[in-house]
Amino acid sequence: MNLRRTPHLLLRCLRTWMAAGAATLAGLFAAEDWPHYLGPRHDGVSIETNRVDRWAGAAPAVSWRAQVGLGFSAVSIAQGRLLTAGHRAGRDIVWCLDAATGKPVWQRDYPAELGDKFYDGGTGATPTVEGDRVYVLSRWGDVLCLGAADGKVHWQRQLAKQEDARVPGWGWNGSPLVLGRLLLLNVGAAGWALDKATGKTVWKSADGEAGYSTPQPITWHGQPRVVFSSENAYTAVNPQTGAAVWSIRWLTRYGVNAARALVRGDEVFVSSGYSKGAALFRVGEGGAEEVWRQRQFRNQFSSALLLDGHLYGVDGDNDARAKLKCVDWKTGEVQWEAELGFGSLTAAGDRLIVLTAAGELVMAAAAPKSFQPVARAKVLEGRCWTMPVLSQGRLYCRNAAGELVCLDLRRGQ
Secondary structure, eight states: OOTTTHHHHHHHHHHHHHHHHHHHHHHHHOOOOBOSTTTTTTSSEEOOOOOOSSOSSSSOEEEEEEEOOBBOOOOEEETTEEEEEEEETTEEEEEEEETTTOOEEEEEEEEOOOOOSSSOOSBOSOOEEETTEEEEEOTTSEEEEEETTTOOEEEEEEHHHHSOOOOOTTOOOOOOEEETTEEEEOOSSSOEEEETTTOOEEEEOOSOOBOSSOOEEEEETTEEEEEEEBSSEEEEEOTTTOOEEEEEEOOOGGGOOOSOOEEETTEEEEEETTTTEEEEEEEETTEEEEEEEESSOOBSSSOOEEETTEEEEEEBSSSTTOEEEEEETTTOOEEEEEOOOSEEEEEETTEEEEEETTSEEEEEEOOSSSOEEEEEEEOOOSOOOSOOEEETTEEEEEOTTOEEEEEEOOTTO
């Protein structure tokens, strides 16, 4: 051994070990805000691994519970604040709570119908947070820009009354999307854009009945695009102009195209319930070419997740016959199924986090070969259709009646 080189070799080894240790710690303690529906990357997947999936006792520790009113709004987390919405006594209420304690910070309400058409009714969309502003779209066309710190109204619009926008059969349920200077809404045949600073209309698509999904930002051929659903199609548009780039015709019973489209390169996955099924398309300037289609993966309104080339999601409509399934992206073949009933899901690292419609929390490995549950606990009563959210080591779950529970999943605490 060259003794003169030994210190340099030791230094290099030490640096390597330190870098590896730092990477391990970063993965272990990674935490992030969840400022809008489907999270910071718009994919329903958290990078957080500082969560347990084998908790002590019968269930994970409950940090707090709150009552936020009737509805299905998920939560957004930003700068220590939790934003959600609910309905009570003829009014919709936007809530801002302390994310750690559940204590109210502020609330803002406005008149709204319950809209209990064949289900509980109440709020559907999730508030969107960007910087010091919160953006809200109600089922009936109220658009609000609020101060994140105090709930002050900076501007407010009513699209149905002021712009004669057509209200879908179950109202608008897609959450707002902020993209640059624009606030994008799933309104009309293929979207609506407002200036986020003033609320003024920048562009609007043709008159038509919107679907129920949240606008999905994508990159297509190196350019930013946004996918909107309507009652009969999924359409990608140039967000600056509203011009359609491609469109996939997709007819679903009652016009309920509520699950988001998933895009990977030139391939687009779409799915809906009511026995419609799912399909993968290859899109281009000339149109959409079908790659595969099947009827064993019907995402009614709980959107599937894409993890390592496989789709994980709920097949079936909102009843006990629904199943959690894993589907191969390339072929559409079902890899496994689990009889959990209806529900919704998110993911963290290599784990699926499923909240069933009956309020059971299920942690499972995101594995394409078999369903591998690692922990289960009953965390809520009543109807639970809303997507659970993991942020800063805390998991937030709610039911239709408005009970919101915060579960502490942080390691060592």
